[in-house]
Amino acid sequence: MTDIITLIQSAILLIAAFLVLLTAYGILRYGDNIENIIYARIHILGVADIALIIVLFALNEPLMAGAYFILAPFAAHAVANGYFYGEEEK
């Protein structure tokens, strides 16, 4: 029984590790020539957020996953809001 749980945990960890690698690649691949590219970078960082929430559930830490689930959008929203109004003043 414990073998099956360990296998499922390992599979989830591997998928999440692949998603985090994909996030790193996505942030670094685009240059600054596309308009509004910083929003695309924040969207791609959202993939890593969801991957880490899944990992925290798989590692049996549901309270920490819940806190991350509620607090992760605040940071993304703050960065986007600051960039939007900072660009307007320029």
Added chain:
Amino acid sequence: MFITRIFYGIAYFIVLIIEIIKAELDVATRVLNGKVEPVVFEIKTELKRPISQTILANSITLTPGTLSIDLDSENCIIKVATISPRSAGEVIPFEPYIKGMLE
């Protein structure tokens, strides 16, 4: 009815998780094939209470590929950035569930 609100809350969480998984796979494929075109636009919401508007904006940001920038609470307008051009109904598929849960 109180029971109806609990039912809408459970349905909201199920829809939110399904949308998150769909959007996650969508953004992951966009990273690989490079079809990225960020746009900023405004959507109008039917929700009137500030708490339901906040929950809607938080759900939008939690879904990868959509991001809420600003919330005008009096005029019920949310400013949204998406990774590719899409209609307002695709950005907020969970609005009727929040309306049933909190309005």
